[in-house]
Amino acid sequence: xxxxxxxxxxxxxxxxxxxxxxxxxxxxxxxxxxxxxxxxxxxxxxxxxxxxxxxxxxxxxxxxxxxxxxxxxxxxxxxxxxxxxxxxxxxxxxxxxxxxxxxxxxxxxxxxxxxxxxxxxxxxxxxxxxxxxxxxxxxxxxxxxxxxxxxxxxxxxxxxxxxxxxxxxxxx
Numbered sequence: 001x002x003x004x005x006x007x008x009x010x011x012x013x014x015x016x017x018x019x020x021x022x023x024x025x026x027x028x029x030x031x032x033x034x035x036x037x038x039x040x041x042x043x044x045x046x047x048x049x050x051x052x053x054x055x056x057x058x059x060x061x062x063x064x065x066x067x068x069x070x071x072x073x074x075x076x077x078x079x080x081x082x083x084x085x086x087x088x089x090x091x092x093x094x095x096x097x098x099x100x101x102x103x104x105x106x107x108x109x110x111x112x113x114x115x116x117x118x119x120x121x122x123x124x125x126x127x128x129x130x131x132x133x134x135x136x137x138x139x140x141x142x143x144x145x146x147x148x149x150x151x152x153x154x155x156x157x158x159x160x161x162x163x164x165x166x167x168x169x170x171x172x
Contacts, residue, residue, distance in 0.1 A: 014048050014055040015097050018082030021046035023095055026084040039089035041165065045151055049102070049126025051077035056126045065121035069112040069128075072104045073137075079126060079148045085159045094162040098152035100143035104128075107137040 026044025033040055049056040051072060059065040079102050084095045107115070115134060121127035128134040130141065130148045144152045157167045 014050040014080050015082075015099075017055060018046045018048055018080050018097055019084070019095055020082070022082035022084040023093070026086045026093070030086045030088050033088055037088065039087070041160070041163075041170075042086045042088060043151070043156065044084045044086075045081055047079060047081040047125040047148075047150055049077045049128075050080050050099075051075070051126070055080075058125060059122055059127045062116050062122065065127040066112055066116045068126070069107065069115065069121070069137075070109070072126075072128075073112075074104065074106045076101060076103050077126065078102065079141075081147050081150060081152060083152065083155055083159060085156070085163060087163050087165070090163075092163055094159040096155055096159060098144060098147040098155045100141050100145070100147045102126075102128075102130075102141050102148065103139045105137045105139040111137065 022044040024044070025046060026042045029044065030040075030042045033042070056068060056077075059068055079100045080097055082095070082097045084093060086093045115121060115137070118133045120129065120133045124132075128138065130138050130145060141148060144154060146153050147155070160167050160170075
């Protein structure tokens with residue numbers, strides 16, 4: 001955990017906000033590494049749901065999570081995940097955001113209430129996941145499913161390339 005206060009960051013739009021948060025998280029973790037970890041790669045990510053021109057992070061309450069779901073059902077939003085990779089050896093960094101369109105299903109009020117009671121929506125951006133209890137209520141996505149889970153591997157590969165690191169070198 002980075003310990004970054006997500007509520008302390010402001011930006012003009014969701015894209016910029018996720019990038020700023022990802023960078024701050026990566027910087028916070030990189031700053032904790034000892035000299036023995038010199039040359040480590042630190043990855044920071046942060047996600048938000050862009051919905052109706054607003055950014056939805058983690059809902060502050062169960063009531064807000066339920067209200068979001070009632071608003072999102074049968075609609076479409078875009079999950080935006082900012083990524084930052086820092087090479088602690090060189091100090092170089094690469095950043096970019098990935099965007100995935102999410103088509104929400106039509107859960108009943110009873111299903112939404114049951115979902116919120118699990119507590120899951122309070123721990124995740126946009127109050128949903130595609131790899132947990134909310135998965136049955138996401139009809140489809142357009143784009144990288146890993147991005148919706150929290151890390152776009154294709155984007156990570158490109159960012160590593162900007163730092164002259166081949167993703168295959170990490171397999172050893």
